Amino acid sequence: DTGVSQNPRHKITKRGQNVTFRCDPISEHNRLYWYRQTLGQGPEFLTYFQNEAQLEKSRLLSDRFSAERPKGSFSTLEIQRTEQGDSAMYLCASSLRAALGANVLTFGAGSRLTVL
């Protein structure tokens, strides 16, 4: 297991097109998170899964965004009808659920989206 894997690493698309990112977490991790990060800012939470259940979605996740984790393993994040404001780095992280909350997130390298 080589950590959290994301692809594609970079996606350039035209406004209005749909894009999909994939995240393969560390195999034994049951939690999977999606974050968005713009230049000079810290990551902003989008959503997270525990196994296949999507437990929380941020208000940042508009109707154009949808995330799935159908078998509790890999996850996809789809953005429909992309807008220039969607340009950002999309980070995936995974962790083991810890009873006291001290679960360390392991991040992937990110998928950078550029919307022209």
Next chain:
Amino acid sequence: KNQVEQSPQSLIILEGKNCTLQCNYTVSPFSNLRWYKQDTGRGPVSLTIMTFSENTKSNGRYTATLDADTKQSSLHITASQLSDSASYICVVSYYTGGGNKLTFGTGTQLKVEL
């Protein structure tokens, strides 16, 4: 409002020098505090994680401190190397009814030069 503020926003130091990055938070109720290192174009990598009862934790040349009373943390880098050039992000975890949540700082951009 739960916030994490980091200072300085950016920092340039010479190789071999030490530096200290600051993190102040208003997050409550506090669970733990983490420091992450993020290289340009890469995902963040965990450096340290500290709970309420821990005052200091080291990871090689990185030493983090935590003062839960004043809600301040620092990350000290000793004998800096060119590879230390990165963004350092302070992340505070807090309890909610639905579990733990994370609040990220905007990071300190460190550049180490020859």
